[in-house]
Structure formats: structure tokens, C-alpha cells
Amino acid sequence: MHEVIAHRHRFRALSARVQAGAAIPTAIAHPCDDVVVAAAVEAAEEGLITPIFVGPAHKIAVAAQCAGVDMTRFRIVDAPHSHAAAEQAVALVKRGEAKLLMKGSLHTDEFMHAVCAKGGLRTGRRMSHVFLMDVPSYARLLMVTDAAIAIFPTLMEKRDIVQNAIDLAHVIGIPSPKVAVLSAIETINPALPSTVDAAALCKMAERGQITGGIVDGPLAFDNAVDAAAAREKGIASPVAGAADILVVPDLESGNMLAKQLSFLGGAEAAGIVMGAQVPIILSSRADTPRARIASCVVAVLLAQACKATDVAAVAEG
Template identity: 60%
Template sequence: MTDVPHPSASDDKLARLVARAVAAGPALPCAVVHPVDAASLAGAMEAAEAGLIVPILVGPAARIRAAAAAGGIDLAGAAIEDVPHSHAAAERAVALASEGRAAALLKGSLHTDEMLAAVVARVGGLRTERRVSHCFILDVPLYHKPLVVTDAAINIEPDLETKADIARNAIDLCIALGIERPKLAVLAAVEVVTAKQPATLDAAALSKMADRGQIEGGIVDGPLAFDNAISLEAAEAKHLVSPVAGDPDILLVPDLTAGNMLAKQLQYLAGAESAGVVVGARVPIALTSRAEGPRARLASCAVMKLATAMRVTRHGDD
């Protein structure tokens, strides 16, 4: 993707997440939705070989087998649920999760909107009391720990209540990844509260909601501009005192456009590698881009497995 050197094994944050997930118990039954190309099949089978998932390949069986043959991919150990097309694959995968046969979903070769329509359907979907949201988990070579950017894929222009759910989802995910008390920076263009920039009002409200226990489990501060969220020196230069500045685990963005640009800039200009997971539904869902390779799918499966392990620990296997 870029010419930035690949991190060494000791610095490879995504590899450490994968190792943690492999050690977190048995492989996760996972419905792989419409994996009719070599890239999505290879990612799923690599995750299976690593001990992260037990794949259930949901899609047209003939196309799945043809893609495997064309890519030289061994489908041993993978069940196939034969359905005629991508729309039916999304619906069947959601049904498998509802039935308890799948504990996670992995996107294959279909549009995100098509898959999520089945997930959030009011009848037969996987809704919970929270809004679903997406988290990019980024290994940025110049940053000292994994960095979550949310929401950059689902909620286009979230209001305050939606942003509160986005924050809750991201905090819970980070706790599942082993971060005891995640630090969340609510981003805006400036670090002062002003009615001229509504994102700053939402950021201030989210910070106060966390102070009052309406958002639990993490440390929330905002509004913070990107520079003084990431750099303690930049915050100190502006005489900004913040428990999050220079050390955030999560960057909560004002809207999808800002988040998508930020995540992709980190990938293409800073050499970041990423995993991508939808949270807030009854099961975690990996939404990797069709432009991403098996490593991104492997890391996304690792994150899903850790998220599921945390849910079982908290709530029991229901």
C-alpha cells in the first residue's frame, strides 16, 4: 500500500492482537458472507488456520468452490451454506447468528450497505439497544499503541445520542482488547467550545456525560483538535490541560467524512495497517475493504474474537 517500512515483530501491534486472540480460547464460529473471490476466501481460511474462526461460507456454493480453485485455496474444515446470491447470503448469515450457530460475521465480496441492511433489519436482524458503529483499529508506525478511529463507515452525520453510543461501543471494544480504562478524544477543528462549530458542543456534552456516568468505562475529553489530541507537546503549547492529550486510545470523529479521510490518510500517508469491526450489534462484524488483503481480515477476526470473549465473560454465553 505504501513504501513505509513494515514494522518489526516487536513493534507489530496488530500481530500482538492476533496472538492475544489466538490464546483467548477456542476458535469462533463465523459466518463469512458471500466469499466468492480469492481475497475474501484467503482471509477467512488464514484466520481459520490461525485458530481464530471456524468458517461457515455463506453464498453460492459453485462460485465459492470456483474461487477457491482459481486461487489455490484449500477449503478443508469450512462448512458451506449454499444460497443463490449476495442478498440471500447476508440474510442467511444474520439468521445463523440469530440461531446461535455463528458468533461473528465476516464480510466477503458484497457491498457494505447490502450486508448491514440485513444486520439492522427490524425483523430478524441483530439490533441491540445501541446504535451500531464501526471502529478502525490502526497500527500507526509512529504512534505508540493501537489507535481506534470511530465512526468512519456507518453513521454519516451522528447526533449527540448517536455519538454517545459510538463512544460506548468503542470503549467496550478497547476494554475487550485489553485496555483497562481507554482514553477517548472527541475531535473537532478547535479545542475551545463555540456555538459556531456544533462539533465542539457535542464534544463538550460527551465529556460531561462521561463525568456523570452516562458513558462508562473510559476517560473522555473534548473538544480536542487532532494535534493536541495526539501530541502532548502541542497541547502544552496551547496551555491545554487534558487527561487524554498525547495518549488517546480512541479518536471519536465529528462525522463519517472526517473519520473516513482520517483513517485512510493514516493508511496511505503514514503506513498504518488496520482492522475494521462493527460493534453494537448482537455479534461483532468484520467489514474489511475489498482493497485490503488477508492480513487485515486476519486482524479483524482477532478483534472479533476478543470482543466476543469479553461479551461472554460479562454476560455469559447467551
């Protein structure tokens, strides 16, 4: 199953966790690019999603023709432009016609504007993006957050960013993820606010404001992912050298880190937005078809976990 990502054994292991025969209805906002259409159709053929294409019908048809796929079996919701497509895709989710939302070929800020608008998909928690990365040189899947949505997150927003990533880790089978809060140094220095935030996040985890993971920081990147580097600096930490989650100070640093891991480190990355009413697949226009499929796998696992929780809650009630 899901042969398109078979060469990446860690993502293959995730795909094996998807329940068979449970394709999730997915609204795709403005899929007017052949790569987007091809990846969505391939995800449908893999049994992951049932795509609903929302956007200018003539542009979708051209993209499908370029991708060489037959669209007659799929639902297309005509929308005049990208802004309307994003709004209508969100409306499909609000009406319960779709259980997942996917960004197509439009800018992230335009897409997220519809998501975050009044009556959109907000919850009581700050939305944040998580890159789930299969780095060939690292011993486990590595999450990087937030590298796409929160530009300069406050301390309380970082609390949500950490909790969102921990919740995702639980769904993909990491019961007690190790969270490294990154900075440039390992000591607390008021001149470097990210170190102060890191210390506060650790205390919040101790006091139960963050749950389900082991949080430590500040840690520099090398100490978070390399045990020898941590030992060289005399850092005694259950997280150092074995991080599952890297929490970055801001969007710029996170975006650069994720792209360096992808383009120089050969990593494959899935991207997902947490903290909304449904999982949101936030792919980059530069993503490969494999990365898009991997993002669908993660989103489906999240949707299935939410459904299982709802069923359990009804049974207990």
C-alpha cells in the same frame, strides 16, 4: 501463533491474548473474492475461526480456485445472490450456528441492511464501526470511530459510539482509555456543532452517561495525538497527546482520517462493528490479508469476552 501479523508487534500482542483451541464459528456473507476466501481460510488455519461460507456456491468455488485453497473441509451454504447471502449469514447467527459475522465481497450498505433489518442483530445500542490502527509513528494502538456506518450521528448516537469504543478498549486490555472527541478547534463555538457535541459528551461522561474512559474535547487532531502541539496551545488535558480513541464528527471525516493513516502513514487497521448481538467483522475490499486476520483477532477476543461474561453471570445466578 498468528505469524501472519507477527511484524506488527501491537497486533501480535493482541493475538497472544486469544485463548488457544477456541476457534469461533463465523458466517461469512458472499465470500466471492479470492482475497476474502484466502484470508478466511488462513484465519481458520491460525485457529481463530471456523468459517461458514454463505453465497453462490459456484462463485465461491471459483474464488477458492483462484486463491489456491481446498474448500472440501469447510461448510458452504448456497445462496443465489449477495442480498440473500447477507440474510442467510445473519440467520445463521440468529440460530446460534455462528458466533461471529463477517462481510465478504459485497457493499457495506447491502450487508448492514440485513444486519439491521427487523429480526436482525440490533440491540438497544446504536451500532458503530471502530478502526483499530497500528500506526508506526504512534506509541500505542489507536482507535478511530465511526468511519464506516454512522453518516451524521446525533449527540445520543455519538454517546453510543463513544461507549462502544470504550468497551472494545477494555477487551483489548486498556482499562481506562483516553477518548479525544475531535473537531477543527479546541474551543466551543456554536457555529461548529461538533464542538458543542464534544462538550456535551464530556459532561455526559462526568455524569455517568458514558463510563469506563476519560473523555475530553473538543480537540483538534494534532492536540489529541501530539503532546508538544497541545502544550504549544496551552491545552491542559489528561487526553491531549495520548489519545487511545479518536471520535470523529461524521463518517466523511473519519473515513478520510483512517485512510490517510493507512495509505500515507503506513498504518495497519483492523475493523469491527460494535453494538450488535455479536461482533461483526467489516473489512474493506481494499484491506490486506494481514488486516483481515487482525480483524478476526479482535472479533475473537470480543466473542471470548462475551462468553466469559455469560459464564460468570450463570455462576452468579
